[in-house]
Amino acid sequence: MLKLFKGFTAVSLSALMAFSAVATAAAAADDAYAGAQVINVSAADLRDGAQWALQSALDQAKNQATASNPVTVKAAAGSYDLGWGLKIYDNTTLDLSGVTLKRTFSGNMLRIGYEDQVNSGAVGYQYKNIRLVGGTYDGNNGENTMLKVAHAKNFSMENVTVINEREGHMMEVAGCDGFTATGCTFRDQVLTPHHDGYEAIQFDILHPKHVVNCRAEDLNCKNILVENCVFDNVPRAVGTHTGILNNPFDGITIRNNTFRNLKSIAVQGMNWINVDIRMNVIENAPRGITVYSVMDDGSGIFKSSELSSLGGTTSHVSSSYQTPKKANINICYNTLKNVGSLADGFADYESQGIAVLGNKLERVFPKDSVDGSGALPVGDYYNDDVSIYGNYVDIRGNGIRLEDVRNASVTRNEILCSKNTVKSANYYGIVLRDNAQVDGIEYNTIKNAEVNGIQIDSSKVGTINYNDIISPGKYGMGVYTTTIGSITDNYVTSAKSEGITLLWSSKADKIKWNRVRSCSGTGIYVSSNSSSGDVSSNLTYNCGGGINAPNKGSNYTSPSPLTKFYLEKDGVKMGVGTAYKLVPDVRPVNAIESFSYSSANSSIAAVDAYGRITAKKQGSTTVTVASSNGIRQSYRVEVNGGSGVSYLEPKVLDTPQISGFRSTAQGVEISIAKVDGAYGYRVFYKGSSGWKAMGNTTSTTFIDTDVRNGGTYTYTVRCIDANGNFTSSYNNTGWTYTYNYQLPQLATPQITKFESTDQGVKITWNAVSGAYGYRVFYKGSSGWKGMDNVTTNTYIDEDVRIGGTYTYTVRCMDKDGSFVSSYNNTGWTYTYQPKQLDTPQITKFESPDQGVKITWNAINGAYGYRVFYKGSSGWKGMDNVTTNTYVDEDVRVGGTYTYTVRCVDQNGKFTSGYNDNGWTYTYQPKQLDTPQITGFQSTAQGVKITWNKVSGAYGYRVFYKGSSGWKGMDNVTTNTYLDTDVRNGGTYIYTVRCIDKNGKFTSGYNDSGWTYKYSYTTTSYPEFTLANESNGVRIRWNSMSGVYGYRVFYKNSKGNWVSMDTVTGTSYLDTDVRNGSTYTYTVRGVDKNGSYVTSFLSSGKTIIHN
Structure with a gap:
């Protein structure tokens, strides 16, 4: 039997002493502390207990990882059961590529950091640089959030699959600065209407009613990216239904995702700013995308002062009404298919494709009775700066809906409406309400709106x-x-x-x-x-x-034949996944003609019957627009790797001509004959493989500085626009010129001195009259290489090693960087030998609880020291310090270790030798008395174990003996422990061992242990009655002694008992019933922790509601 417990790694005593799972650390640099490390977790250890094997590795990473030296925990491929939740900490990557973890308990499968109280623990964006790579997290239809991220900065997940959640979020994110999910899949999240864990990924706030076991704080989420992910068969895919007054979630990017088979909506945000939702595909959903400022009654929004009061944290924003920040909401190039064909199963929403909704609260509404949110100050909570652009909306409801917005636009969308059959309402193609202030509604196609095309x-x-x-x-x-x-x-x-x-x-x-x-x-x-x-x-x-209409002027009552039409510019540049809608501008203005559209290469850019172009892959093509009376135009389309749409410049200018050359001190000056309409010019030279661009100029001259006297060069020029695009052809033959410039040469500089400084080789040469500056060279394997330009007559080469021999020379330059002297081709040679400090000597070892404390003599002139230990492959650096002591915490009792020390400067370079033999020491900390178990008790919750308090002990680890030996269950700071994972009549063996605050052992243990048989008789079940009421079925029962609360169940169509709620009273009303239907119920007593303390009537009692 594998013993499980919540919140701690269950491992054997031997594993805790020597972590057999794998701890293979691979260092990427010469010293062990430099570069990333990998901790491999073997399949054997994972099969023995994935939870303790992984958590042990994650705990090791916690103790070793730094921002400059992160750690990756990599698990062997395979499928494993997970018996309790994992915790991951700073600067750690968990790589589960090829791994499936199946939850076998009720709780989070993985969370960031410790489980905190509402008013103590982590604050701010405390946990940093955490990454999940690959793997499948199978929630096994459990009823708790699977992944939890809070108080975090720079969290990412790549190619992760999350499946099979029931009655809760798949993932909760709260108080996070920098969240990235790429290439992930979220699938099969089941939610009944009684529950509110709608979102697969919920961006939440730090409030105990929403994110448990985290300290409350007014910390917003920001810098969010969800990209290239798949959401399938979930209620809501990505969203927020909570927020902080005056502290909106900031920087939300949701792009290139696929959402399908949703029960509510793909994206539902609230209190978001700087939002970019683009190039997503949404299929089969009640609703598509909605962003609220606040809800109609303000519920879900908390004041900063309330959160800070709960958490004992600092309030960062006002709790009074403030003018909303600019929202900057951009929703573009999304494809919505078959939206509105089913009703939202969780709330009474109108069916709609895309909506951005502000709200003006004209009174203070009561607080929400469940979580205490709301009661917001009176004010106009509008969304400012909203763009709805280039979307395809196949909708049974409102296509695009805006309410109480400012500076908004609705442009180039294609909205194809069908009859809504699931919820009766007035539906429109585009609808604006409630003081929406919109700059433009332009270039949209709206077809078959149920009521008005634009309302x-x-x-x-x-x-x-x-x-x-x-x-x-x-x-x-x-x-x-x-x-x-x-x-x-x-x-x-x-x-x-x-x-x-x-x-x-x-x-x-x-x-x-x-x-x-x-x-x-x-x-x-x-x-x-x-x-x-x-x-x-x-x-x-x-x-x-x-x-x-009043002021009616001259108008038309019959059409005229089309003579021509215009398209905006001559073409567009489009990023892959973007869209652009062509709208022909007809002449005369009373012409009525239909148009057809075709693409020369639909694999690059496709176009539909309404002129909407979609960019498929990089390349160039043309779209032909043809009127029904035979007038045609071609429209250029260039698809690139960008993320937006811009116009191509249509005009082709005259080919520019080179009008002259001049040899200057700087090089060849090329003169260009001005071309009308040219923004600038790109200048080319002809090399061995053809024309090569040198640079751009907006004037009519260009200087080629990379020339030599007597060299012959061929040039040509081409016009460009402001974006660097070509707007002309070019002369392929080009123009040829020989550079010949005679400059008086200055005296050749002479190196006069070398010095070995701490920084490197200091070179000094004579100052040359007339020289603006100097270029310093070193001789490498392929000849002279320039190092730097200086205006003084000294230079320090820092890229040297002790004992290295180097050859240098110097050459004069003018202010433009051109050479104005010759140079000594032989150069001057020097060997770098800086002064070395004394070798440090280790003078003392000590065995404190923290590890081996090392002391050495302080060296005069030393900035700091690097401490080494001798491993199987030689000396490995552990750390740099500026004191003359160091504690090695990665040791075990009785372990023997060899150390040495070397001086370093402030840049980490060595400034002394070291003792290659080192000094050897065996770690033997003082041991406390062995704890003795003094009693057992069979309780409703399990076996209660009591032992004597040991003087000096910080805490204790409790073990049970399994088939493979002693296994740790939990750490406690009291002298009692409750083992809840027992069965009636089962016999168990336990022992206890003292630990310090870091979880290290500080005593021995009784290897024989103490044996106890668990025997506990539960109280009989609650007696209850059923009665019909006008709005449901009432279940009543008698209060029972020793029972904290009562869990009420109903029997579903498969004959399984399903929990409805847990209450502390003696009745419950089930309102989710229908007249004439039959329902079966039962009741069971629980303690304050939710554990059962009574049996239950297994057959239940049945009633017909009428």
């Missing part, structure tokens, strides 16, 4: 331009109580009612160049209590009415 209510919009609205269920545009700058160049066809409407005191400054066709109602309608400025040059054709 705007109580908002303010700058421009509504170039939108294509097809077959809306009511209006093409429905504008209510809203001010708009301009409504221009939109195409509305087949609306079931009016095409464009302004109602309820709305206003538009300009309504021009719109084309409204085949609408059942009036083409353009402005109500009597609304107003419009210039209403002219609009086409209303085949509609129930024309234009009803």
Whole structure:
């Protein structure tokens, strides 16, 4: 039987003494402390108990790892059961490539750092540089968060798979600066409506109702990246339903992920700023992407003062209302497919594709009754700076929804709507409400909206331009109580009612160049209590009415043939995964034609029937746009490795001509004949393999400085734009010129002195009259190599070794770096021999609890010392110190070790010799008395063990004897321990050993141990009754002596008992019932730790609800 316990590594005494699991440390540099180390955990040790084998390695890493010397724990491939949660600490990588860990307990499979109290423990972003690589974490349908990250900085996970979670998050992240998940998979998270662990990855706050066993603090999450991950069959994939007032989560990037088969939503954020959600694919979900500022009642948001009060930490932000920070929310190039085809199973949300929602709280709402959040100050919690760009939205609901936003834009999205059959509501293609302030709604395609294509209510919009609205269920545009700058160049066809409407005191400054066709109602309608400025040059054709608006000018009632159309620029540059929507601008403005789109290479860039181009892979192609009457245009597309879209410059300029050359002190000066329209020029020379670029210039001259007198060179020039793109051709023959510049030569510098300093070889030479500076050279295997330019007549070569011989020379330069003297080709040779300090002598050893304390004589002139131990392959550096003592903590009692010491300077270079024989010492700390077990007791929770207190003992480790010997169960600082992993009638053998505060043994132990048989009779089960009430089934029972609380169960369709809740009263109301349905219940008593202390009625009792 493998004994398990929560929060400590269970290992045998021998393993604790000598960690047989593997501890193979590989150092990447000459000294053991320099470079990364790897601790390999063998398959044999993992099969014996993955939890203790891995935790032992992680504990070893905790003690050894530093930022400059991180440690990797690597497990052997295979599948293993995990009996309790692992803890990982600073500067550690856990590599589980090829490993599957299956949870066999109730708790976190892995967490960062220690389990803290709400008001003590880690603060700030304390745990740093932690990385998970590979592996599968199988939650085995357990009911607790699997991975937990809190109080952390620079956490990453790569190619990790997380599966099979039930009734909880797969991963919780709180108080984290720098979180990266790349190439990971999160799959099969089951959640019933009674629970709220919606998110596979939940970005949370440090509050005990949300993240347990962590100190409370107003610490936000920031610098978050979720990239190239897969989320399959989970409720919500990534999100947040908590936050900190005035301290939003900052820097959220979610890109290139795949979300499919969701039960709620792909991404739901709250109180986020600097957000980038791009190039994700979302398939089969009730909702796509939503970012809230706060919820309607403020719930989920906590004041900083409340969190700091709970944790005894510092409050960093105000708890009063403050003007929201700029949100900077960018949602672009996402693909949403089959969204809204099923209802959200966890809350009454409207179906929608993409939404950004602010809220204005006009009163203080009560605090949430469950977690105490909310009660926020009155104020407008809007989202400022929002861009919704280039998304594909296949939706049964609202396509894009904005409420209470500022400085927003909705541009170049393709929204294809279908009938929503799961939740009745008014659904729109694009909907703005509640004081949304939007700069522009432009270049969008909206098809088959259930109600209006564009719905705007109580908002303010700058421009509504170039939108294509097809077959809306009511209006093409429905504008209510809203001010708009301009409504221009939109195409509305087949609306079931009016095409464009302004109602309820709305206003538009300009309504021009719109084309409204085949609408059942009036083409353009402005109500009597609304107003419009210039209403002219609009086409209303085949509609129930024309234009009803004030200030109506000249408009069209029939179309004209298309004569030409325009596209924006001549092409675009697109990053792989981005999208760009083409919208032809027709002439004349009353022309009505349909357009088709085709790509010359769809593997590089594909285009759909509505003109939306998607970048597939790097390369160049063209998209052809053709009107139904035969007018065609080609549009260039260049796909690169970027992440955005920009326009290509269309104009090809004249080929530039070189107009002259001049030999200058700096080199060949090339003159270029100015080309009209050129931003600048790129200059090339012809080498052995063809033309090579030298540099760019925005003037008409360029100097080639890399020339020699008498050398002949061939040049050409090409025009470029501001982005460095070519805008002209070039002369392939080029122009040839021989460089000939005569400069008076200065005297050759002469090296006059060498010195061996602590820094290196100091070189001195004579100052040469007229020299601006000097270049210093050393002679390498392939000849002279320049080291540096100086304006003095001395230089120190720091890249030398003691006893090394080096050859140097010097040459004069002018201020432009050109040589103005010759040099001594033979050079001067010197051997580096700095003064050595005395060799340190170890004078004393001691055996304190911490390890071997080493003392040596202080050396005059020494900055510090490097301490070494002799391993199997020779001397290994342990550490650098500036004192003359050092404690080696990595020792075992009775172990014999050999040490030596060497002086170092402040740069870590050696400044003395060392004793190669070293000094040898055996570690023998003082041992305390052996603890004696004095009693046992069978309790409802298990075997209670008591032993005598040992004077001087910090704590104790408790062991049980298993089939392979003694196994550690836990560390305690009291003289009692409760073993809960026992069975009635089982016989167990125990012993105890003293430890210090670092967990090292400070006493012997009784190897025979003490034997005890566990025998405990549980209390009978609670007697209960069932009764129908108007809103559910009431279960009542009698209070039982010695019982802290009661767990209520119902029997599911498979005949299994499922826990509903644990209460301390004597009744429970199940409201999740339906009339005419049959339900079976039972009740079981628990103690305050949730352990069962009674039996239960296994057959249960049954009732029909009516």
